[in-house]
Amino acid sequence: MIVEMSKVQVLGPRRLLPETLQCLHTQGILQLRPVSDTPAARPDQMAQRTLRRAPMARADLTKERSLEEICRRLHELLLILPVPEQGIPDKAGLPDVASTDFLSRLEVVEAEIRALNDRRLALEEERDLATRYERILTPLVPLLGELGEATHVETVGILVRRDHPEILRLLKQEVGRITRGAYTMLFRAVDKEEAGVLLTVPREFCRDLSHLLFEQGIAEIRLPGRYASQPFVATLLLLLRRRRELPVEIAAVEVELLRVSRRWSEPLRQAHRMAQDRLARLRAIADCGETDHAFVISGWVPTERCKLLASALEETLQRRVTLLEHAIRREEYDAVPVVLRNPGCVQPFELLLSLLSPPRYGSVDPTPFLACFFPLFFGLMLGDVGYGAIALALALLARKREWGGETGRKVAAIAIASSVSAIVFGVLFGEVFGGLGGLVGFHPILFDRTKAVLAFLGLVLVVGGVHVVLGVGLALWTALRHGEREKTIAKLTTLALILVACLVILACLDYVPLSLAKWALVTVGPLLGVLMTVENYLAPLELLKILGNVLSYARLMALGMASVMLAEVANQMPGLFTVVVGVTVAVLLHAVNFAMGCFSPTIQALRLHYVEFFDKFYQDGGQPYRPFSLAS
């Protein structure tokens, strides 16, 4: 259900505005409403002249900028620090964010953390480089012995593609021409695509060789700055040595960072929250109104908590401020924040509603209906004891292991309800992994889905009809509650026409006397006339849409049949192949069917709610409730 809200105004002497905001912030109940949006300020021009938006003092603006900067710095530091393990943290503390020595203390801590982080980043970069060059250079190590120890030569490493062997031939020709044959070229594959080449040439030809490689677009192995100044062989050895040393050095820095995190994480986090709270209070001033002597804070509060807020204000500010509660007018409904409250077993289904925008204040919260019909539709589609039991086991495991946090807990609760429904319908349809239940004397109680196709179709259409009529009924109830006469008549007429259609169908199926249907048909003309009068001449088309909506529930039967047929195909596999192959294929097919059986029914059940059911009564566009509350 949608919790009833109250529109409130807090009034008091202007000098008490900061204290009042602090009290409201601590209570965390009121959602602020900017004073310009307050309808009371608009119609009365006199009030508009005297009541103005509270301006921010120059000192407050400076404080705001400073707090923003502090928040940014603290956020960055918290991102750098690793999450410390659970346990008793080392004792450390930071002064209040508003105090003068906070910034100087923060600078010291920041310098320590940033120095460690910079060192870690540099080491990681060097490790990545060394890893990259190791891949290229290691295959060339065996070639170094063949080069000899000549000191007047230079060794250059290059990479060439292996799928173009003519490159090497051309390179040999050109290098031979430049050096007049005074060179050594050694070749070795690096991987499937590239080969490494070591070229040793006299020092005086080095420059010409580099020009040649550049002109031909051949990649010379360029080493990082700190290695480049050394001879190629020394560089290679250094790289290999560093490759072994770097992980140890990185681990040491990470241990140090963890030590710092144990000491500073919590104080920094507290300071961050404190800074955020102060910033929020400063910014809230802009939402307040003031006259020459008084302030006004407007907002929304859940009605049941109004008294609590009033007594908190009274106690904290010794009756120097007043809380006024006003009735909410219908035209204000669009701006009223929405709080949903449902029983514990229904609450997880609010997650399914969160895919749409929240319901508008004053309309119907469809969560209880989702909680009833979503598992019902899922069970009708999956309807198998075996698949349901696996889904239930997985859902219970997910809940026990707390996978996915709060959202995971809600998903697990929905999955438990849906899988229990699948097990119940599995018992009714006599299905355990398709027809396997029959082998142990498990028989359908309701009907066999593979044979009673029309009965299954009839069942899902009846369920669809009930669902759609419930939607129209909820629209009628909303119209009645809001005193909308024309809408009430239109919805009543629609329900009457649906009743006539039901009577005609039942008469055709010999469930009711034909004469009753004839009498009912007589009323169709007048009812259509009423409908067109209160709405418009296109209103009867809505009835055709309702018929289409009901037929759409046939998807419950379609997916249910597809699921059981695929299970039957899987069960026939052992008879078609050898036992091992057949059972393997059957298990795989059942696994595919289970995965599809969990995914498709979820989407289809959601669609039936969003399109067929909500279309009748759901009014979206509600504002989520965001109270002015502390981050700490």
Place this chain on the structure above:
Amino acid sequence: MERALLTLAAALAIGVSGLATAWAQSRIGAAGAGTIAEKPDLRGTVIVMLAIPETMVILGFVVAVLILFGR
């Protein structure tokens, strides 16, 4: 012969409506993926939009079932 014609009619009822649904969903799906990339909060609307053309194949399926079993 009559049985063959009935089966063909049922196959056409579901096959043609299936093709139509697939074509519509391919268009809506592509546009929906782009929409979610730009505005993730519209995913609920995209799911609804994507599921709307399925009514065609469902109705085709109902017609096919009635052709095959509805006598």
